[in-house]
Amino acid sequence: xxxxxxxxxxxxxxxxxxxxxxxxxxxxxxxxxxxxxxxxxxxxxxxxxxxxxxxxxxxxxxxxxxxxxxxxxxxxxxxxxxxxxxxxxxxxxxxxxxxxxxxxxxxxxxxxxxxxxxxxxxxxxxxxxxxxxxxxxxxxxxxxxxxx
Amino acid sequence: xxxxxxxxxxxxxxxxxxxxxxxxxxxxxxxxxxxxxxxxxxxxxxxxxxxxxxxxxxxxxxxxxxxxxxxxxxxxxxxxxxxxxxxxxxxxxxxxxxxxxxxxxxxxxxxxxxxxxxxxxxxxxxxxxxxxxxxxxxxxxxxxxxxxxxxxxxxxxxxxxxxxxxxxxxxxxxxxxxxxxxx
Numbered sequence: 178x179x180x181x182x183x184x185x186x187x188x189x190x191x192x193x194x195x196x197x198x199x200x201x202x203x204x205x206x207x208x209x210x211x212x213x214x215x216x217x218x219x220x221x222x223x224x225x226x227x228x229x230x231x232x233x234x235x236x237x238x239x240x241x242x243x244x245x246x247x248x249x250x251x252x253x254x255x256x257x258x259x260x261x262x263x264x265x266x267x268x269x270x271x272x273x274x275x276x277x278x279x280x281x282x283x284x285x286x287x288x289x290x291x292x293x294x295x296x297x298x299x300x301x302x303x304x305x306x307x308x309x310x311x312x313x314x315x316x317x318x319x320x321x322x323x324x325x
Numbered sequence: 326x327x328x329x330x331x332x333x334x335x336x337x338x339x340x341x342x343x344x345x346x347x348x349x350x351x352x353x354x355x356x357x358x359x360x361x362x363x364x365x366x367x368x369x370x371x372x373x374x375x376x377x378x379x380x381x382x383x384x385x386x387x388x389x390x391x392x393x394x395x396x397x398x399x400x401x402x403x404x405x406x407x408x409x410x411x412x413x414x415x416x417x418x419x420x421x422x423x424x425x426x427x428x429x430x431x432x433x434x435x436x437x438x439x440x441x442x443x444x445x446x447x448x449x450x451x452x453x454x455x456x457x458x459x460x461x462x463x464x465x466x467x468x469x470x471x472x473x474x475x476x477x478x479x480x481x482x483x484x485x486x487x488x489x490x491x492x493x494x495x496x497x498x499x500x501x502x503x504x505x506x507x508x
Contacts, residue, residue: 273506303390305391308387
């Protein structure tokens with residue numbers, strides 16, 4: 178085989194491998210593994226809600242898009258379609274209950290449904306912001322034992 | 326921004342004073358666009374909405390970071406490059422169902438409605454006038470509407486490198502299952 182053909186074949190092979198890497202790790206990269214990302218902040222559910230309520234814009238800059246671990250007394254569990262949401266109510270307002278809403282990762286749905294109101298729970302999730310009534314955490318997992 | 330918040334509060338206060346208030350915190354908004362190469366679809370199932378069946382006043386608010394895409398890269402680009410969700414974390418609609426008198430919330434059925442109001446995305450507000458339906462089913466009302474917006478109207482720029490991959494318009498579908506408020 179002529180040398181230039183060998184070089185060409187190697188270049189083609191490298192191009193295919195490069196394209197495959199870009200496709201897998203850039204274009205088609207996986208969503209973050211929210212459950213296993215270490216929390217950037219750990220605080221009480223009520224403190225998080227109060228911070229957003231008192232200072233919505235600075236709080237949005239600080240917390241939006243971050244993984245936050247909260248502790249609080251659960252008010253209720255809501256289910257809508259496939260969503261299971263742990264709700265911490267701190268106020269009654271125009272949209273009814275206001276507080277912190279934590280939508281669980283699917284794998285935690287069954288466990289979350291069994292949670293009893295008025296019990297203390299620790300939850301970790303991705304903060305998407307404050308909508309003038311509630312602070313919203315999504316992709317939430319239950320924190321058991323002493324993990325963060 | 327302050328003016329919009331004040332208007333929203335006034336509208337919500339108005340809604341709260343009524344006994345015919347319906348609300349949801351788990352409304353669904355889907356957006357979809359299809360260009361020659363790329364199909365983009367995202368869902369937000371955390372939509373806050375309130376509706377006063379007496380006056381027709383209607384408001385919904387969306388957290389931009391709550392939109393979920395199938396591809397993580399698209400979600401990143403959406404938040405960082407297109408809607409700048411750190412700078413503009415919410416989108417909102419404040420408006421009214423103009424033919425509310427044609428809707429009988431005491432009688433189950435599907436009622437065609439016209440929604441008029443102001444939609445704010447990416448910090449830019451435009452007037453909307455769209456058709457939709459209200460389906461009355463017992464104590465619940467399901468509001469549905471589907472409409473198309475032009476990205477340029479909301480100053481959402483498409484980078485030149487991907488301009489052929491992304492449609493200049495987005496189809497938005499709103500589906501809100503509203504429940505009667507307890508207060």
